Amino acid sequence: MDQSLFHLLDQDQDLSQRKWTLVNGPVIVGAGPSGLATAACLREQGVPFVVLERAECIASLWQKRTYDRLKLHLPKQFCQLPKLPFPEDFPEYPTKKQFVEYLESYAKHFDINPKFNECVQSASYDETSGFWRVKTVSNKAEFEYICRWLVVATGENAECVVPNIDGLAEFGGEVIHACEYKSGEKFQGQKVLVVGCGNSGMELSLDLCNHNASPTMVVRSSVHVLPREVFGKSTFELAVSMMKWLPLWLVDKLMLILAWLVLGNTEKYGLKRPSMGPLELKNTKGKTPVLDIGALERIKSGDINVVAGIKCFSYKQVELINGEKLDIEAVVLATGYRSNVPSWLQEGDFFCKNGFPKAAFPHGWKGNGGLYAVGFTRRGLSGAASDATRIAQDIGKLWNDETKQHKKIAIACQRRCISQL
Ligand SMILES: Cc1cc2nc3c(=O)[nH]c(=O)nc-3n(C[C@H](O)[C@H](O)[C@H](O)COP(=O)(O)OP(=O)(O)OC[C@H]3O[C@@H](n4cnc5c(N)ncnc54)[C@H](O)[C@@H]3O)c2cc1C
Ligand SMILES: NC(=O)C1=CN([C@@H]2O[C@H](COP(=O)(O)OP(=O)(O)OC[C@H]3O[C@@H](n4cnc5c(N)ncnc54)[C@H](OP(=O)(O)O)[C@@H]3O)[C@@H](O)[C@H]2O)C=CC1
Ligand SMILES: O=C(O)C(=O)Cc1c[nH]c2ccccc12
Numbered sequence: 001m002d003q004s005l006f007h008l009l010d011q012d013q014d015l016s017q018r019k020w021t022l023v024n025g026p027v028i029v030g031a032g033p034s035g036l037a038t039a040a041c042l043r044e045q046g047v048p049f050v051v052l053e054r055a056e057c058i059a060s061l062w063q064k065r066t067y068d069r070l071k072l073h074l075p076k077q078f079c080q081l082p083k084l085p086f087p088e089d090f091p092e093y094p095t096k097k098q099f100v101e102y103l104e105s106y107a108k109h110f111d112i113n114p115k116f117n118e119c120v121q122s123a124s125y126d127e128t129s130g131f132w133r134v135k136t137v138s139n140k141a142e143f144e145y146i147c148r149w150l151v152v153a154t155g156e157n158a159e160c161v162v163p164n165i166d167g168l169a170e171f172g173g174e175v176i177h178a179c180e181y182k183s184g185e186k187f188q189g190q191k192v193l194v195v196g197c198g199n200s201g202m203e204l205s206l207d208l209c210n211h212n213a214s215p216t217m218v219v220r221s222s223v224h225v226l227p228r229e230v231f232g233k234s235t236f237e238l239a240v241s242m243m244k245w246l247p248l249w250l251v252d253k254l255m256l257i258l259a260w261l262v263l264g265n266t267e268k269y270g271l272k273r274p275s276m277g278p279l280e281l282k283n284t285k286g287k288t289p290v291l292d293i294g295a296l297e298r299i300k301s302g303d304i305n306v307v308a309g310i311k312c313f314s315y316k317q318v319e320l321i322n323g324e325k326l327d328i329e330a331v332v333l334a335t336g337y338r339s340n341v342p343s344w345l346q347e348g349d350f351f352c353k354n355g356f357p358k359a360a361f362p363h364g365w366k367g368n369g370g371l372y373a374v375g376f377t378r379r380g381l382s383g384a385a386s387d388a389t390r391i392a393q394d395i396g397k398l399w400n401d402e403t404k405q406h407k408k409i410a411i412a413c414q415r416r417c418i419s420q421l
Contacts (some may be wrong), residue, residue, distance in 0.1 A: 019143050025049045026149035026372075026395055027134050029123070031058045031114040034375030034384040035153035036103060037081040040110040041392030044083060047399045050145060051112060052136060054119035058112075059103045061157055062096060065179035069207055070096040073199065073291045075234045079381040082389050084109055092234075118143070123150055124346040125369045132370065148402070149370040149395050152345065156286075156356070156376060157337035163195075166312035171331060173316055178204055178334040184211030190329040191216070193318055195310065197223045197271070199288060201334035202295040205304045208332075216305040216326060223271055224278040224289035225296060226255060227262040235291065239279060252277025263292065269299050270306035283361075286378040339376070347371065365390050370398075 028035045031053035042049050057063050071093045072079045080086045084106055090098055118136040125132055134145040160177040178200040184207045194205045197219045208215040226235050242251045255278055267273060274281055278289040298304045309321040319325050339355025350367030351357055357364030361377045365387045372391045377383030
């Protein structure tokens with residue numbers, strides 16, 4: 001065993017009380033697409049690893065916290081993970097079910113078997129020994145993993161953002177976050193307030209319309225709505241191609257011209273555009289533009305009512321900032337998500353308070369002391385795929401060097417033992 005590890009074991013009384021294990025290779029926290037992609041790339045290099053997942057399944061965001069009708073909103077070539085493409089018969093925009101099936105077969109193909117129901121409570125780096133100590137709780141039992149490398153793969157959407165709006169506790173009707181919404185079926189015939197106008201707010205409002213409910217969507221500030229396709233071609237793909245030749249500001253201008261040609265002036269429906277362009281806003285603030293799949297038509301037709309902002313709630317009612325009062329029966333908070341890294345990672349150099357790496361893309365994948373982050377680039381699944389490839393290469397090299405070193409030491413010890421016989 002490594003000499004420095006003896007130091008850690010000697011020092012800590014706690015460890016004699018708790019069950020612990022020494023991991024050969026990295027610990028990956030999270031079995032979503034990012035964690036799976038990293039594990040697959042490590043497997044290809046022959047590096048062992050342990051994946052810890054708080055849920056009882058892989059890709060819990062996709063399996064447990066998204067609505068039934070969800071489809072990927074970027075074309076499939078931007079959403080596949082490294083080393084194993086989507087099956088050829090997948091459509092341009094795979095459904096949630098297809099995507100989950102792909103992820104299941106991906107995990108099976110690379111023999112990735114996460115430890116489920118293991119929620120990481122804390123992770124800290126022991127400077128003296130050079131090891132990470134990762135503490136988990138599983139069925140109330142505490143456990144500790146000790147490892148040289150820690151890969152953070154808990155995602156940009158780990159927790160729901162639930163705003164504290166005046167009077168919401170007195171509302172009296174059903175209040176859910178978008179992550180609990182499955183289908184508009186149970187809202188049939190109801191007046192539903194959808195708070196937020198990102199991709200979730202737009203798509204849930206559309207789903208509510210499709211189930212004969214009456215949604216009112218709150219747009220408190222501004223939003224970029226782009227068509228998912230322009231003249232039959234993916235808007236996202238078009239933007240990616242243009243970025244190879246043109247500066248970001250110009251691509252943003254062209255996107256807005258195209259959006260105007262295809263969608264018309266969206267501001268007259270209460271959808272004020274931000275002053276910053278859609279790609280610049282995504283890159284700098286992480287705010288994703290809406291890729292419209294039909295909600296705009298329903299806004300234009302009046303099926304989705306758009307309002308400006310909420311003042312407060314009262315019993316089965318909402319008061320808007322313009323003083324208008326609306327009777328409503330249910331509220332869907334499509335108010336977004338946040339990272340949970342600050343709640344468990346005891347580290348201050350690499351991650352910001354908001355749970356994202358401090359360094360801007362493409363530098364935010366590697367920290368000090370064997371710390372890595374995958375899937376925090378605000379570039380969706382393709383960003384996660386490129387992080388995963390880099391991380392696995394880096395760890396692969398370090399692991400191989402250390403393993404060779406250990407082998408040399410083991411052989412030297414063996415020789416000395418033999419010579420003393
Ligand atoms: C509704 C929706 C649709 C999207 N559609 C697209 C799309 O079409 N294209 C695209 O590119 N991107 C899309 N995204 C972006 C999304 O971030 C990625 O699709 C993808 O899920 C990110 O993968 P991830 O592994 O980084 O995070 P996640 O999928 O969130 O996985 C993180 C995992 O970590 C686990 N975890 C969290 N905390 C802990 C802990 N303390 N201990 C143990 N485990 C923990 C979680 O349970 C989860 O399983 C979408 C996001 C949402 C919310
Ligand atoms: N088909 C797909 O692939 C889908 C993809 N997604 C992705 O999931 C991620 C999360 O999207 P989403 O869930 O829409 O979250 P977003 O963070 O994109 O949007 C949150 C929305 O809630 C609003 N909001 C937050 N707090 C309040 C408040 N107190 N009062 C009023 N409005 C509020 C925000 O307004 P403001 O801007 O003023 O802060 C914003 O409009 C994105 O990356 C998105 O692209 C989501 C759904 C479908
Ligand atoms: O769907 C998401 O949340 C994504 O992050 C995918 C994505 C990455 N870059 C974009 C630019 C415009 C629209 C979606 C995305």
